[in-house]
Amino acid sequence: MRDTVLPTFLNLAPAKQEKIIDAALGEFADKGYEPASVNVMVSASGIAKGSIYQYFKDKKGLFLYIFQYCISLVRQTLIGVKEETQEGDFFTRLEKSLLAGVDFIQRHPRVYGIYLKILFDQRVPQREELLKAVRQFAGEYLQSLVRQGQARGELRADLAVPAAIFLLDALLDRFLQAVIVPSFDVTLGLEKATPGEIRQKVGELIQLLRVGLAA
């Protein structure tokens, strides 16, 4: 994972760094790794072609740097969410978490876009590692939620924990995807839902889980 960003980039004025990050983030999110054009990023950030190769070893290095940037953004957010939802029962925490997720992808659609692009593209450098890093967040987070829920007696004692986590993971992920991918959800109509409607749909889903999983 090292040797991606060169020291030259880190010495740049922050404003210039941001402009480059912004251009690269947009291009990668739009097209994915391989079809993304370094030329486009270069002209979008108003620097010379040669310069980008003084900042990053190659396209792969640039991509990995951008991905790390995204990861740190997610990590920050997730820590915040974990704190905010520290109190409350299992289902309330779950509901708050899902709403926080929706908020995040609406605030950072390009970060989420890169994640979606990587999901099924074998040709992304170090894809396994990158995906693992992201998925681990979700897995650990849900696991801690479920464990606490069980400890507090809010979930059925005979709950098949791995299966339940799998279900929760699938459900949450798909909900987020449905918010920004048109015609992805077959019943809820999330694509063009207002914030209020989204809150309501989240509520419905959580209620469904509550009835099914609660003690």
Next chain:
Amino acid sequence: MRDTVLPTFLNLAPAKQEKIIDAALGEFADKGYEPASVNVMVSASGIAKGSIYQYFKDKKGLFLYIFQYCISLVRQTLIGVKEETQEGDFFTRLEKSLLAGVDFIQRHPRVYGIYLKILFDQRVPQREELLKAVRQFAGEYLQSLVRQGQARGELRADLAVPAAIFLLDALLDRFLQAVIVPSFDVTLGLEKATPGEIRQKVGELIQLLRVGLAA
């Protein structure tokens, strides 16, 4: 959707058609639409570069033809599954359907691969329509299953149907993805599961739903 395949192609000997379809299917499944190389398909199917453009208008036309080919394969299979699972209660039907899905993607990994590639790639020709066509299958199928389950009194009467369908759709889709995408599932370990283990995991999930959704 018309004007994709030219009559010349349909006059070809079936064996030759198959070879071309096979090469195109493989390349599109491997790389997705844009990064897929027509040159690779051409040399893989042992025909001349110029020939492919006598069979299809352009790369887009070739892709749409391949996709239609996939769709018809899915449709055939789904009809079969629907018949086979005609009898049995809701959860048994669901279980059989999921197992049939696993069987399908193991039999036709490239067809499923193309679907996965399209999911989050905005730059695929007529993506909206194509996705809609596929997702509609799943939606209608689950809807008919749930309706019948309710009519037979196998599902709780107060079930929030749209939310439940959303959940089922998410769960089934993710399960299939987890079977072929390494490090996608956080808990079940489906990637390297034997057929027997997969059956068991399916059983666990269905059992979880049974407890949660049954009347």
Next chain:
DNA sequence: AATTGCTATGACCAGGTGGTCACATGCTAA
């Protein structure tokens, strides 16, 4: 003023892309 070291630049490179076209081939009918 001269030297030094970092940064900026864009013409340029080899290689690949989707797509074309003048020509060759082979089959059918006259």
Next chain:
DNA sequence: TTAGCATGTGACCACCTGGTCATAGCAATT
């Protein structure tokens, strides 16, 4: 045998790709 027509062919086109490199600019130090 000839004519006509559908099909096969690969050199070729303009364009784009990621990446390089000789040159220039610029500031700080000597």
